[in-house]
Amino acid sequence: MEIKDLKMVEQIENECFKIPWPMSAFLQVLTMKDTLSVVWDESGDIIGYGMVIQLKSSVHIVNLAVKPSYRRKGIGSRILLNFIRYGEELGKKVATLEVRTSNLPAINLYRKFGFKKVEVKKSYYPDGEDAIVMRKELNFGVQNR
Numbered sequence: 269m270e271i272k273d274l275k276m277v278e279q280i281e282n283e284c285f286k287i288p289w290p291m292s293a294f295l296q297v298l299t300m301k302d303t304l305s306v307v308w309d310e311s312g313d314i315i316g317y318g319m320v321i322q323l324k325s326s327v328h329i330v331n332l333a334v335k336p337s338y339r340r341k342g343i344g345s346r347i348l349l350n351f352i353r354y355g356e357e358l359g360k361k362v363a364t365l366e367v368r369t370s371n372l373p374a375i376n377l378y379r380k381f382g383f384k385k386v387e388v389k390k391s392y393y394p395d396g397e398d399a400i401v402m403r404k405e406l407n408f409g410v411q412n413r
Contacts, residue, residue: 269298269305269317276314277307284333287394297321297330304354308334308343318347320354320363327355327406329365332374344377352381356406363406366392366399378402 269277274294281288297319298305308316316334320327329351334344355363366389367374383402392399 269307269319271295271298273307273314273317274298277317280314280317280333280335281331283336289331294319294331304351306347306350308347310338316343316347318351320351322358322360325360326362326364327351327358327360329363332365339373344374345380348377348381352404352406360406363404365402367402368393369398369400375400375402378404 274291277294278288278291281294297303300321302322303319305319306317307314315338316332318329318332320329329348332344332347332351334347352363363383365378365383367378369388381404383404385400386403387401389399389401391397
């Protein structure tokens with residue numbers, strides 16, 4: 269993901285989430301050290317994206333979305349798998365994320381890749397909805413880059 273991609277990313281963000289991230293949040297993560305931000309491009313049109321940050325012993329997935337008209341085609345799975353491999357290549361032990369309790373398609377996607385619910389953060393989102401914290405153990409025996 270590059271700064272030039274943010275206009276299209278913002279459009280998808282607004283389509284996908286009832287309380288979308290502001291552009292400043294995307295810029296902050298995109299310009300941070302030790303992050304990976306990706307877009308899924310199809311014929312010059314961004315149809316999905318994700319952002320993950322490195323922490324001491326983990327990677328934390330902070331955002332992942334696919335344009336509604338392109339869902340259920342494996343794009344979210346490929347982005348998520350990219351993040352899992354990224355964490356493993358860095359020698360991280362776990363991958364974590366938060367997801368709205370109402371976002372069943374995302375929860376099912378994360379479960380499919382071995383993420384497990386570890387806690388619920390009450391009123392985590394600005395509208396008061398709870399977040400499920402999910403975690404996946406990584407195969408951290410993979411060599412660092």
